[in-house]
Amino acid sequence: MKEVLRVEKLTKRFGDNTVLDGLSFSVTEGTVFGFVGANGAGKTTTMKIVLGLLDADGGSVHVCGERVVFGHGVNRHIGYLPDVPEFYGYMRPAEYLRYCGQLARMDAELIKSRSDELLGLVGLLGVNRRIGGFSRGMKQRLGVAQALINEPKLLICDEPTSALDPPGRSEILEILRAIRGKTTVIFSTHILSDVERICDSAAVLKRGRIALSGRLDDLRAGRGDGTAIEFACADDRERFMSLPDIGALYDIQPTGERGVIVRALRGDIERLLMEVIQ
Structure with missing residues (x-):
């Protein structure tokens, strides 16, 4: 199957601290990939390099066959959900998605249809309250909709369930499960039950390298x-x-x-x- 993401021999150091040490893995199109590691293992550093927001010291990253260069435009293929998404609190959900669509240079008709589709997906269609009054779970769901507005080939979710209560976690996981096959998802976490619940394959990051990787069916059986x-x-x-x-x-x-x-x-x-x- 086609690879959406390939990371090869990636290295990153901060001073004397080596965070990534020859990291290599790939993610297949249409799958949900669990990127697992303890806090501080280098998951967020890896994702920032994939997004072109951080410069690597060595190795390479390719997204949809294009090499990622620090500050370059390859992230047009990517949607990103951080662990704590930020919003303009005075905006309402549809208004915020319209703003995001305009930033992505989408036409008005597509923004409207895509916003309605995504707000329905995340359970916020018809909600007309200001985002500033939303619960943490509602903001996280809106964050998923925002990350998907421009129909990215790759959705990166950085610890999206880490600070949510059990119902909120379940809602996010079900949304990610619903888009399997439509968008490729990288889902970083240290909550192992979440990986088992929705991921097709997983890799464990330890000391800047992949210590374990494979399809979950193979890992189970x-x-x-x-x-x-x-x-x-x-x-x-x-x-x-x-x-x-x-x-x-x-x-x-x-x-x-x-x-x-x-x-x-x-x-x-x-x-x-x-x-x-x-």
């Missing part, structure tokens, strides 16, 4: 050749293999100096992801 994990160093692999009960849950075969092949016996994806993150 250990089908085929299993899941390949490449650790940053041999000591990390040894610590992983010595975790309590790991041998009872997964068949683990070492490969090379730092890798393993994991096949699930009776473990679940959330447990495996948590073990890799830690």
Whole structure:
């Protein structure tokens, strides 16, 4: 299938701190991709580089086949939902989407039809209150509509459920599930149950590298050749293999100096992801 995003050997340093260390992954068209890592793992840094808002020190990023250059216009292909979206509080939902559509240089008729469609999708059609009086969950849903107004090929969601209550989280996840197949979604989070609920595939970011990646069906069931994990160093692999009960849950075969092949016996994806993150 066609790749919408390809990240290759990406590096980023802030002073003496290496945040991304040869990061590589790709995202297939029409899928929901979970980008998992602990707070401070480098998820937001990666997304800012993909958006062209931050300059990488090395490596490359391609979106829809075009190389991303700092400050360049490739982000016209991308919609972005930050963890805490900001709005003009005096505006109303339809008014705000009209403003966003105008910024994207859409014609008035398309803005109107697209706004109605998206406000219906996020449950805000007909809501005529000022955005300043919205709950956190309502603002997050409006943020999804804003990010989709120009029909992006790629939607980047940075921790979109992290500060929401359970009903708010469910609403956002159901919206993202509803657009699967229409728009490619990258969904960063440290909430593992959210990944299992809506993602087709996932990657775990640890110490600036991908520690684990694959389709969720394969991670759950250990089908085929299993899941390949490449650790940053041999000591990390040894610590992983010595975790309590790991041998009872997964068949683990070492490969090379730092890798393993994991096949699930009776473990679940959330447990495996948590073990890799830690």
